[in-house]
Amino acid sequence: MSKYTEDDLREELKTKEYEYGFYTDIESETFKKGLNEDVVRAISKKKNEPQWMTDWRLEAFRVWEQMEEPNWANVTYKKPNFQEIAYYSAPKPKKKLDSLDEVDPDLLETFKKLGISLEEQKRLANVAVDIVVDSVSVATTFKKTLGEKGIIFMPISEAIQEHPELVRKHLGTVVPTTDNFYAALNSAVFSDGSFCYIPKGVRCPMELSTYFRINEGGTGQFERTLVVADKGSYVSYLEGCTAPARDENQLHAAVVELIALDDAEIKYSTVQNWYPGDAEGSGGVFNFVTKRALCETNAKVSWTQVETGSAITWKYPSCILKGNNSVGEFYSIAVTNNYQQADTGTKMIHLGKNTKSTIISKGISAGKSQNSYRGLVHIGARAENARNFSQCDSLLMGNECGAHTFPYIETKNSSAQIEHEATTSKIGEEQLFYCNQRGIDTEKAIALIVNGFSKEVLNKLPMEFAVEAQKLLEISLEGSVG
Amino acid sequence: MLKIENLHASVEDRAILKGINLEVKPGEVHAIMGPNGAGKSTMASVIAGNESYEMTEGVIELEGVDLADLAPEERAHQGVFLSFQYPVEIPGVSVTNFIKTAINENRKAKGLGDMPAKDLLKKIREKSALLEIDRKFLSRSLNEGFSGGEKKRNEIFQMAMLEPKLAILDETDSGLDIDALRIVASGVNKLKSKDNAVIIITHYQRLLDYIKPDFVHVLYDGKIVKSGDASLALELEEKGYDWIKELV
């Protein structure tokens, strides 16, 4: 009797090609490979930046030169040669674009293939989108609607020109240039990204969204995102990432800084689907990202991430719970297959009183992949009544992959309450048979069970994203019936 | 409809079923009784195609289709439904989502498209009313934290949704209180027609008071040792299984 086993499924997963592996032939302007002070200056000059910005970059570069690439994560890879990367690449017909009509049609076609038709999103989803291809923001939709509320949402390069005081005040305050190797590199060479400011008391009426895409070969992408939610404001921010299939390893070293002032709330959701490399483990994006949020009094930041792509993921979206009563949340699904390696998790730094954090992490490993959760819960001596709940579940598919959990828990306050739980399991034979008996084949059954396993996190995503995320998890849609 | 001939099955090289013969015609209700460990659940699992059990000999046919080489879901598509003695829990998957997936997969096997949401909703309403299931219940994770009775009722609800040709109810009555038993039994009765058939596995007469069997079979040590009409169940109730053991 033939049986569709998990092995068969894995086999099939292997042969499913990366759907976003196409390359758009847009003429682009790319810097020569290599990195030195002159390149940093040139990037700054290209962007017509003020002197303070140039100095800031140079300082970061000098720090970076002294730093060593970290190797504590549970990942192994050939270290990139930082002189073999081009640090700037922009689609060429680079005049300023005010409406979508002016965007290069090829590029629009790219977006279509990505499944993000801008028009459609505009109409249906009420999402304002900033799109960064390689290094440059291409179009920011909905500028006007947002402008009426005083919301600033624009490429960070423009923000440096138009709102230098705001950028200067906040840039690097959550992730200092000296923070870590990749953050320092990013600070020196970032070429674009998004900037968002929500004024006091304003609820941003729509989801803000950025799509990142690496298009050009031999380039790295170093975007920088800065979100400032002023007192009592609210914003939900989405981020999506894709890259074409290439047999080389491309480097993505982004920095995201979130600042939630008193009573503000930021929801930051990521669906990361960078090219993961092929079934033999060659190619794929190295995703080394620093994401951190600062929460002032009563502020709340939720990180939600669905990580399915990248050859290597090194990423720990964190919350510094500085203000009293502030809240940090981290919801994550990380799926690894073939030779992918993910080392991801969060840091919750409780400094203020009555601070609360929740960590829900779901890791799914298949193929020959390695999936690690690494997290820190730190309760400072003054953080009276801090609360943390962490749950890390791993699902293993097949016997060639690994699931690892490395939680660090540090407490210096006796009123802290911390609960950490972790489990590892596989899909039960009985569960599969039960589904089969009801006429659901094994592949579908696995998708269903994986969907259930990931549910707590999927539920945290905004609708538009949940759809894409589920598609990425190869899971049928959960319907609206019932 | 169902034809079982000389069915032998073993688990981990231990023979459990030792030559079962059974024929079930459309419109019939068969009851299978027998002491614990006789092999009743094993028989149900083998019909449904559970691969923990190895079918070593014999024939299982449904409407002339040989089931032996079919995967469990293909048998389900043919119209076999098993109400499990111990339904499994699937965390995070709601009853609704599960049944929707099951229905659409069964339709897909028949070359039909997905059932329109409107129709599905209507059907869910109808069937949950039939089994007096609270709608809130439908959004809970499948069988997770369900009481014994809720699990069984949920099984019959799924049966109502899937409308199988052959339903095998494995100790569906255990864990049910008397009201729930009546609800489940009347549900089964309403679903019964001249075109489908039911096999009821049970220890007790009480379910058979509600669902009248046309035939009663006694399974003992992997074989059907006695068959009769509804009165056999009563006789068993009175004399106990020791009586059967003496027969063998």
Added chain:
Amino acid sequence: MELKEKLVASYVAFESGIDIHTDIHEIRTNALRHFEKLGFPSKKLEAWKYTSLNSVLKQDYSLFPDNEIAIELADVKKYFIHDIDTYKIVFIDGKYSSFLSETTHDGMDVCLLSAAFRKPKYKVIIENYFNKIAKQDNLTSLNTAFASEGAFIHIPKNVEVEKPIQIINFTTGAENATMLQPRNLIVVEQNAHVQIIERHQSLTSNSVLTNAVAEIYVDRHATVDYYKIQNDSIHASLVDNVFIEQQSNSVCSVHTFSFGGNITRNNLNFYQKGEHIDSILKGITIIEGKQHVDHNTLVHHIAPNCESHQDYKGIYNERSTGVFNGKVLVNKEAQKTNAYQKNNNILMSNRATINAKPQLEIFADDVKCSHGCTIGQLDSDALFYMQQRGIPKKEARALLMYAFANTVLESVKIPEVKKRITKIIANKLAVNMGFDL
């Protein structure tokens, strides 16, 4: 001179007192070189992130104390489990005390490592087991370099040892500061059964640093129950390195009770080499002042169908620090592993610190592994309830703490050990109670 240099320099003197024309000595010399290269662990090492030995390494230790100070049994009796008959292997300042000991060669060997090194009839055992599973890390290598004395226990096939064995290391404090490096070798053959109680005890307020290593081999169907009572003086620090290799169907439990001492670091490593093995790691830590206890555990599941159970409870008062660094490693081949790890902590003071790092590293898919770690307080409702029924707050708290720790005590198989621990806990909590839970 830094302690490291001092140790390395003393090696020549050490060699003059022992037989250096043996295979063992080659192992020692290699280990010394290894230690020389690695030095003492610093906080930069991930495994030592939360424990610094700097303060204890600063002392000017006497490495080979040679005062023969006699100890009266009456003075130290209280440190023994004395209400039952036991074998005893007792060392005073690292030297064997035949007066306080009770060893045997009757059907088994409960004796000294130095004797085992010397006598030809133990040659095969030493060759097969000495330094075979001890890690090549810095402190273990240091111990290996100077390994000359300790307990040697060999239980042959099918022997059920009728009474527990106590291993006690006394320090007299004749020197200002003493460093000891006891080395134990325990070989328990097929289907044998043994219970061991271990204690390190300093008798004055002079500083002591003990760097102990034990290798324990548990053959098929054998059972070993090991109890470590750590209630030393506040001037004594201990690094206890234990390596346990288990074969199929064996059961080995280690209970560690940490109440005393200055800095205590327990490196407890289990290697499961066969199927159907059960490994049990339990601990109670109750400390105060500036005490520091670090439990560093590893359970390496190498073969299928095995289990491990870890349960560590900690109560931290005043400025004390607790560390739990527990790792469960499941190899690809180790299908059907059940591994459970629990670490529950109560912080009684705002100046106390707890650092926990419970890790799972899993390479097999058909396993059940879980860990849970909690940090919290005593249940205030329960406290109030008891007070309402007339139990004074101090006693009520003690009772709750005892109940909290009780899951660990429950599995202690020697009633006298359980009684002793209960008494120590009562003393610790300054209540006069029997804790009849």
